[in-house]
Amino acid sequence: MRLIKLSRNLALGLTLGLLGTASAFAADSATARHHPKDLEFSFEGPFGTYDRGALQRGYQVYKEVCAACHSLNFIAFRNLADKGGPEFTEAQARALAAAVRVPAEPNEQGETVDEKGVPLTRPAVLSDKIPPPYPNENAARANNGGALPPDLSLMTKARESGARYVYSLLVGYDEKAPASFHVPEGKHYNPYFEGWAIGMPKPINANGVTYSDGTKATVEQQAHDVVTFLAWTAEPKMEDRKRMGFGVLIFLITLAGLLFAAYRKVWKGAH
Amino acid sequence: MSGPSTYNPKSGIEKWIDSRLPLPRLMHDTISTFPTPRNLNIWYIFGGILTFCLAVQIVTGIVLAMHYVASTNLAFNSVEAIMRDVNYGWLIRYVHANGASMFFLAVYIHMFRGLYYGSYKAPRELIWIIGVLIYLLMTATAFFGYVLPWGQMSFWGATVITNMFSAVPVVGQAIATWLWGDFAVGEATLNRFFSLHYLLPFIIAGVVGLHIWALHVPGNNNPLGIDVKSPQDTLPFHPYYTVKDAFYLVCFVTLFAGFVFYAPNFLGHPDNYQPANPLVTPPEIVPEWYLLPFYAMLRAVPDKLLGVIVMVGAIITLVFIPWLDTSRVRSCRFRPLMKQFFWAFAIVCVILGYCGAQSVEATAFGIPLVWVARIATLYYFAYFWLIMPIAGLIETPKKLPASIAQSVLGDSAAKPAE
16 A cells, blocks of 8 residues: 555656646747737737738838838739738729739740840739749849848748737837847847847838828838738738638537537436 | 347338348447447547548548649649638638647547546457557658648658658668658658548548447447446437537537637647748757657657657557556546556646657756656656556555446436436
8 A cells, every 4th residue: 555655646746746847938048039029910819800001001011112122922913902901992903013014925026035135024914923023042142141031921920929020020120239249240130030130131211101091101100011911911811711710600609509408308317 | 230230121222222231220230229338428529529520631631632732842832822712722721730630639538538448458459459550540641741731840840750760770761762752851752742641541531440340349438447237328329429429529610610710820830831941940840739749759869769769669559558457447437546647647748748849958947858858758658568557456446336327327216206
């Protein structure tokens, strides 16, 4: 019996000890990224939807600021008119597309370049994907001091903390680097980036864009808008998903209620 | 199936079919009238749920395969095309991705249930062993499936796992090359993984058939772990267990739907939304949550080959437990000592999962987690190879009830009718 008691205590002690040790987190390294800023976005929560105005302004910020270096490969101009997205009218989306030039198909002579050897281009149409700023990875690196600006289509799903992380990164350039931290040549201090030294220079400046709806273009506002836009590019069917989910859950809970009543009735007296 | 058939074909057509292919008889005897212990509790609902999960994975998987392209240049984009341009593609993919997690959640509860109530003990050894085989096939299928989107974790996960084979002495590297079909994870690897990912679920379905067949010979174990002795101990499967399973299945699907519609990426890793890049290693390579305990064991052992042996041994060990358990009593309900070791074991598995999710250098209270994982791994093996045989010999089980019926109906039957 003593053996049993001993082994029982041993088992309990071991369990508690292991639980305790496992519940504490690992110590962070010195230049681990700061915790992202805490702010609310319109698209959070079970009923959250994308703020239409923010999406439309966000596209403007992407186009006038981000698009200089970052591609958005999974988005076509037609998507700008999609339900649950920025919801530009089809005419607006057509106009937005036409404002961008994309590589043209071979012309009737089979040429893809003009007499001077310059590649032929044409205005984009709705079915075109948003064209990338660089023809290939090497060109992108050559123009950015060796760093590769990532595609932004999935950015808010491809990083821990998603939208909050991207927002914090965009507004996090004005913080002072600690004296002990040496920012390498060609890099920029940003405590929200892992390692604190980021290749991207401060992308967003106050009044860097002029919003047509009169919204004041502060750094925070632009960051908020473009992050909302990027949350949509990463998860374009979110509104559909949440709406359908609500119906599905109501259905399932009702069905569960009915089945529970049937279960009770069938089992009456059996247990 | 065991016992005489109670099927009684009524119409002419039923008789005609029954004398040629007794399929309706099989369905009738296994689903409709099958005598099932009347005391099965909530932990016995997962067999039905797992069958449902397998069906969901196969159906959604077949549709996904219609749109997926198994090529290193196109796989990631084809998955995004499913998410964006295929009608309800986002729904099908999220159901499939979260379905894998739900499948494992259910299978783990199902396995722990079997462990707690001694469902692996005679005469149900083969049901248990076939179950371990199903679990092995599931992990392989899940691993192949995780590679297909060709994100960063897909690629690096595949690299880490296939590299484990290179730990085999002498022929290891040759085996790895043979598995890859190349000198690294690449086009050939992705193609064969897709092929196997499509094949294995149908093999699982077949083995599940064996699992259920083997179950229908001795019938269900039950929370008391005592044998069915008289017809009073059982209820026909239909309607009693069909309605009970249906209710709990809908509850389970509600949880499932909660993930699919409101947190579809909660169980995934953000890095897998970055296209695979063989030149950039992610800071931490972690498998999906359901493989984390085994990953922790792999990393707990400093030697690569030994680590692989420990990890594989952790699953192979399960095959032997019908003979490692020396107790005369099945259910832990009557095993005061084993019960506590069981719960410690369950907690140890969770701790292993936690350790597997943390970085290699992580510490807790100044104790390196790798040491926590080592102690936990030790307990994992000790539970089966030491505690199980010894506890069965030294412990005095509580008194078993006379019968299932007496245990369930005893008190109310003893009272005079009002």
